[in-house]
Amino acid sequence: MSGREEPRIAPAVPLRAGPAPAPRRLLPPSRERWAPSSAQIARRRIAVRLAKWLLPAAGLGLLAAIAIWPELDRMEDRARVSFRRVVQATPDSVRVVDPRYQGLDEQNRPFTVTAGVATQTESADIVDLDAPRADILLTDGSWVLLESRTGRYDKARNVLDLSGEVTLWQDGGNLLVTEAAEIQLHEGSASGDRPVAAQGPFGTLTSEGFRLTERGQVVVFTGRARAVLEGGQ
Helix, strand or coil, rough: CCCHHHHHHHCCCCCCCCCCCCCCCCCCCCCCCCCCCCCHHHHHHHHHHHHHHHHHHHHHHHHHHHHHHHHHHHHHHHHHHHHHHHHHCCCCCCEEEECCCECCCCCCCCEEEEECCECCCCCCCEEEEEEEEEECCCCCEEEEEEEEEEEECCCCCCEEEEEEEEEECCCCCEEEEEEEEEEECCCCCEEECCCEEEEEECCCEEEEEEEEEEEHHHHEEECCEEECHHHHH
């Protein structure tokens, strides 16, 4: 027997059986499975078919726009050039609304020319008038008024040409109507060679023309004339 000791083996300790693990519980699904209805399926099919047609059409439209865009730019440039040419062709064409021209005749008596619209012509002294009207003041304080549909005013010569339903009123109640007349504003006279119809306190009168002098105080009817006087013929 030797002096070396053998290792001791510890006695076995019996293991205690623990409680059995609980069975794992399955969680319910977050949402139930949903089945589309037949109407919804039909709408989806229609949407898919429309997409099959619309998407290629949109692509073709985009390609066409890209193809014609340079041509549109060139057309716009040509339009701008044309517009500039038109504007530069008539740089003196100016329209004035409600113009008023005033002056004095040879005896320093005032006259006034107004209109609805005045358009400058190629000449700086001549304007075309829409609905012109001329007021002439007489020496005794009475007045003569002339108006028409259209007219042309020469500012340098103080000449007003009226056309279209030319109407002349005198302060004394006389009325004269013709189709064309020329007014010499500086002299205070007017004349016309178109048929004339006049009426007033004296009666009615027709003639082939007229001459107005002394700023409307004297009216001479020219050509064949026929008058119907008040109280007789």
